Amino acid sequence: EIVLTQFPGTLSLSPGERATLSCRASQSLNSGHLAWYQQRPGQSPRLLIFAASSRPAGIPARFSGSVSGTDFTLTISRLEPEDFAVYYCHQYGNSPPFTFGPGTKVEVK
């Protein structure tokens, strides 16, 4: 089973600041099959990034993803008020279980 570790657990920032969220996989992911999701309170998760660095249609350009080996990063260039939420990474390319990371909460400082 691939274990995803996210850090930090909580990120306290102000609107307009840059957010850098990390996700480390316990082993290499096939074709970089890692996604990032945003979950606001009381809502279902929303896909932000797939294949480590690709953005689906409709996701703002301030969200970007990158990868170096088994280390994945989600960057939010300038935080908007609606970006304060919990973010999860998810691996979907290797054999099941298709695990999620424990999440990073981005909160208002």
Next chain:
Amino acid sequence: QEQVVESGGGLVKPGGSLRLSCVVSGFTFSDHSMHWIRQAPGKGLEWISYFSRSGGATYYADSVKGRFTISRDSLQNSLYLHMDNLRDDDTAVYYCARSAHYYYAIDVWGQGTAVIVS
């Protein structure tokens, strides 16, 4: 509009059974693999089951293997999760979700249905 809508949640006693349903619309069901994912109160997301688009493969998390069964009825555009021998720690919101056709990440989520085992 592509969407998935879950139903069937509720209150059940430990050891009981429940069947969740997920009706899809706005897309061709057989073009997509599907998942069930759950979220316990105040906790993170837990992937629990997968149904391949071909129908040839189903997978389960260890936490539910042998107790939960995923199935699909393409004529009814529906995905199901039959849950037996429910335990307190199965209490969660259960989400039905779709894998994207070309890039496989989960791209469409339902609003979730709550299961309370007590």
